[in-house]
Amino acid sequence: MADKNTLARPYAKAAFEYALSEGKLADWSAMLGLVAEAAGNEEVAQLLSNPSLGSQDKAEILLEICKAKIDDKGRNFILLLSEKDRLPLIPVIAEIYEAFKAEEQKSIEAEVTSAFDLNAEQQKLLVDALRKRLNREVTLKVVIDKRLIGGVIIRTGDLVIDGSIRGKLAKLAESLKS
Known part of the structure; x- marks a missing residue:
């Protein structure tokens, strides 16, 4: 099928x-x-x-x-x-x-996973940075995940930006195995 x-x-x-x-x-x-x-x-x-x-x-x-x-x-x-x-x-x-x-409206929704609540200023900084990088209007959806320890993970479409401490620790552990 x-x-x-x-x-x-x-x-x-x-x-x-x-x-x-x-x-x-x-x-x-x-x-x-x-x-x-x-x-x-x-x-x-x-x-x-x-x-x-x-x-x-x-x-x-x-x-x-x-x-x-x-x-x-x-x-x-x-x-x-x-x-x-x-x-x-x-x-x-x-x-x-x-x-x-x-696509028509040149907009996109970005899901931001954070260990803590993001205040309005932090959200605005993220929106501005993503707008500049993606050349689109960005709407944030914030999800809290205490397992991240700190930092954020941004998902939008196929793009994933892992700026979390957990992600950085995983990369460090992987590099130490090599």
Whole structure:
């Protein structure tokens, strides 16, 4: 079977291009996020993979759960996914859509793992440094991990910057083994 990303990409691209042309990137982002969250729910996922339910029934389940946040075009999109038996791909479609959106808006989310809370000034310094290095607008998500001892680990896309004391100790131990 084809990779989920390969199957989901054309649908994510179509949704992105439509949302971009209509100036509704944020609306579609919210809608896809909600539907992906619903589809990712264990009970809903079981219903979506139930072979005894028809594709229309599966679509109606999702649409009923998310009806307050889905417009007519979104409804049509969900129905199309259902007809093509792609409803289980919605979380992947939403993820790829967000990547297209971030690329368009020249933005990226960076996850910063730190041993301690970062104050506003420290966060601003990190954002400024990452903005300069990545040439994008950066949004920080700070995660606390006491096991780091000190320093930070920054993850954004494929880039990982390990400035933690734990990471430095691991590198030192590795170099001493050689």
